[in-house]
Amino acid sequence: MNAEKFNIFSFTGRMKVLHMTWIAFFITFLVWFNFAPMLQMVKESLGLSSDEIKTLLILNVALTIPARVIIGMLTDRFGPKMVFSALLIISSIPCFMFALADSFTQAAIARFLMGFIGAGFVIGIRMVSEWFPHNQLGTAEGIYGGWGNFGSAAAAFTLPTLAVIFGGEDGWRYAIGLTGLISLVYGIIYYFNVSNTPKGSTYFRPKNLGAMEVTSVSDFFLLLIMKLPMYAAIGLLAWKLSPTKVGMLSEFTVYSIYGLLVLLYLFEVFKVWQVNKEVFTKPVPEIHKYKFKQVAVLDVLYFTNFGSELAVVSMLPLFFAETFSLDPVLAGLLGGAYALMNLFSRPAGGIISDRCGRKSTLIILTLGLAVGYLIMGLVNSEWPLWLAVVIAMACSFFVQSGEGAVFAVVPLIKRRMTGQIAGMTGAYGNVGAVTFLTVLSFVSYETFFFVIAATAIIGVIALLFMEEPRGQIAEVKEDGTVELIDVSHHK
The missing domain is CATH 1.20.1250.20 (MFS general substrate transporter like domains)
Incomplete structure (x- = not known):
């Protein structure tokens, strides 16, 4: 790949892909954080308690931990163009669900599902890495991450004002619904304006989708150890929702989640073994x-x-x-x-x-x-x-x-x-x-x-x-x- 000059003001070639991709990431964060700036409005409109509002904030991030791993795998397999477009389009659905919610339960389900859009960040990392040479990669990824991440601040600066402009008790609904509409429309625009790689380049896919590949026995065990904190964090979220804390989940439900997390981890151990068992019998070529x-x-x-x-x-x-x-x-x-x-x-x-x-x-x-x-x-x-x-x-x-x-x-x-x-x-x-x-x-x-x-x-x-x-x-x-x-x- 030729190291052409890095011109941030260009909107052609690789710079077009960078701009299109950070805007996609920006929209995911705009949607993901569209709730926080309007907490008080939502609380009054739906008649929620302070504990219920805190629960919605927790649910907003709960699904993002496994979602980032899943989205990362799908990106490697199907390409960032398709996965980013699909995520933007599909995530508009729980966004509209939240805008239309009229009870705590409906709002909670919508916020939980919207945690998935927080995984959009990892898609663009792969897209940008395909388009930029290695001596420009840090700069390009930094612009992608920094400008896209600004979506959360943009939500804080604009959505409360939009809610007031729309007016009435339901102003927040229109503001949040608008972010869902933006996500839906841009998902279509993104699909028809980017490609996974520059013309003539190869898009490399992993041999297996089920688990991350490793190339030594010690790395096999290190991967299993590094997976543990992700399950522990989800368990911690369940504990915060337990009867002794927020009280959203019953004691039986919390212990069921703990049991499910143990089973899921054991299943992941099995998948990692399936993908990497050969490292125990024959060395990987250097x-x-x-x-x-x-x-x-x-x-x-x-x-x-x-x-x-x-x-x-x-x-x-x-x-x-x-x-x-x-x-x-x-x-x-x-x-x-x-x-x-x-x-x-x-x-x-x-x-x-x-x-x-x-x-x-x-x-x-x-x-x-x-x-x-x-x-x-x-x-x-x-x-x-x-x-x-x-x-x-x-x-x-x-x-x-x-x-x-x-x-x-x-x-x-x-x-x-x-x-x-x-x-x-x-x-x-x-x-x-x-x-x-x-x-x-x-x-x-x-x-x-x-x-x-x-x-x-x-x-x-x-x-x-x-x-x-x-x-x-x-x-x-x-x-x-x-x-x-x-x-x-x-x-």
Whole structure:
């Protein structure tokens, strides 16, 4: 692939695909987060309690953990063009369901199903990796992630105003319904305006769809270990909905979910064995090997950076309001600025990674994240408000740049499995969010920030085991021939 000049203002060739794809991701986040800015309106309209509203927020993210893994597999098998279009079109249905809901049960089912659209992110990671050379990949993935992620902030800035414009008690319904209509229409537009690869390029597919491939016995067991936290996080969500907590689920239902999660994990062990049993009997040729520890390290890092971003975005307005006695509107604006930084920070992480090396960039950004949260844990009412906001913005730079740097590495591990690797890494971000928000329910804001900082230090230690992507990836074409793809670092 020729390394033509990276012109962000172009709308042809690979730049057209990048723009079309970040807009698709933007719409998924606009739809996924269309509820949070209008909590009060929905609460009053449907006559919900505070606990029921909190339950809807939990349900909104519950399905995203398994969805990212499933969508990653489907992307590798069927291609990002078809999967992204289908996700946008199908996800409009639960969006319309929520807009039309007139009871808590209907709203809960719709929000649970809408968690699936949160998996859209991993599709574009594969699409962008197909279109950009490796010395531009971090920049392209950063723009994709940062500008697409802005969909959540756009929902906060626009939907409450639209609800007021539509007017009446049902204004929120029209605003949410509009996001569903946008998703439906753009899904069709996307399908007819992109292709999976540039003309003449091969779209590499995994040999098996049932589970991720590994290339050594030790990686087989490491994969099974790294799967456990995803099941644990879903179990944690079930516990939060139990009679002793939110009270949405009965004790029998909660224990049934625990039992189902155990069975699902055992089934996944079986699928991983089916796909990878040959590694126990014959060695994989050196040219086809990849190291799963690279994936495991990225999982740990994304658990910390994206996990903390989702958690902090949820609690930061309340933190500012309670610490500095601010009114909810001002606190919301200051908290929203944290997400706004995505426009600049995530692309910056990708650009730095392209120019300065993958591993060194991740180490510096993760250390910066640790220091940032450590300082945030020291913020109290005696601090000037402006300084607290500056510290939060500086911390968000390291958090979101780290996310951009993580996904500058994901496509360089094994091309035909990029969707699966992105899906697992992305799921770990949601696992992190569930973990950190659960921690917050038991401890002070100070301890909450310190726990994230400690997790970041674990990430730095994990990075010592990661290897800088070098040399070439061997991929097998559908006709059986082998193509070598350069993933060496270009400055």
